[in-house]
Amino acid sequence: MFLTEAxxxxxxxxxxxxxxxxxxxxxxxxxxxxxEPGTPVLAxxxxxxAGDVPVRVATSFLRLDLFADTPxxxxxxxxxSLQARIEELGHRFGRAEEHLVARPPRGDEAATLELDAHxxxxxxxxxxxxxxxxxxxxxxxxxxxxxxxxxxxxxxxIVQVSGADEF
Numbered sequence: 001m002f003l004t005e006a007x008x009x010x011x012x013x014x015x016x017x018x019x020x021x022x023x024x025x026x027x028x029x030x031x032x033x034x035x036e037p038g039t040p041v042l043a044x045x046x047x048x049x050a051g052d053v054p055v056r057v058a059t060s061f062l063r064l065d066l067f068a069d070t071p072x073x074x075x076x077x078x079x080x081s082l083q084a085r086i087e088e089l090g091h092r093f094g095r096a097e098e099h100l101v102a103r104p105p106r107g108d109e110a111a112t113l114e115l116d117a118h119x120x121x122x123x124x125x126x127x128x129x130x131x132x133x134x135x136x137x138x139x140x141x142x143x144x145x146x147x148x149x150x151x152x153x154x155x156x157x158i159v160q161v162s163g164a165d166e167f
Contacts, residue, residue: 014049018057018112020075022064028099029061032133032144042067044082047112054113055153061144066091086142094137100130102151113150126151 022040030037045059060082062072070089072078078085083093105115105127115125128151134143 012051014052015077016047016049017045017076018047019043019045020073025061028131029144029146032097032131033061033063033141035063040064042073044072046077050153053153054150056147056149057109057112058145058147061146062086062142066140066142082143091140091142092137093142094135094139096132096134098130098132100128102126102128105148109148113148115150 021043023043024038025033025035025041027037029041030039033039033041035041042062042064043059044062045057047054048056048058067073067086067089072082072085072089087093103126105113105125109115109127110125113127115127128149130145130147130149132145132147133141134145136142
């Protein structure tokens with residue numbers, strides 16, 4: 001979606017895979033995948049760029065009990081998409097829950113996203129973190145996507161789904 005949206009806006013989009021491998025689940029990832037914090041999960045982390053400017057880091061987290069020793073563990077990008085590859089393995093998406101929060105950058109996020117800092121060295125520019133937990137049609141947690149966006153480089157368009165008249 002990012003590549004398509006950037007192209008629509010006349011921006012040259014780029015992406016770079018930063019990491020593919022196991023890592024311990026943070027608290028919010030563990031909650032979404034219904035595992036204990038610290039449980040090893042598969043992480044697929046990429047950096048998305050607009051022109052040469054880094055705008056977001058997107059990390060897909062997957063349960064190793066479901067996806068170990070599958071093509072999802074291989075380095076590089078998956079064609080045609082991660083979702084298609086998950087569905088090829090027999091998991092149909094059913095629903096998702098999303099949580100969005102603005103916060104100061106943590107760890108190496110400011111450096112990765114090349115965010116401006118205040119003269120004292122503390123982060124000046126904030127990020128928006130979006131955590132989307134996706135569940136299969138039979139309510140099995142299969143994917144958590146954590147996206148950390150440079151707040152000043154994004155507009156978040158929210159569209160209500162047709163036929164959903166309650167809000």
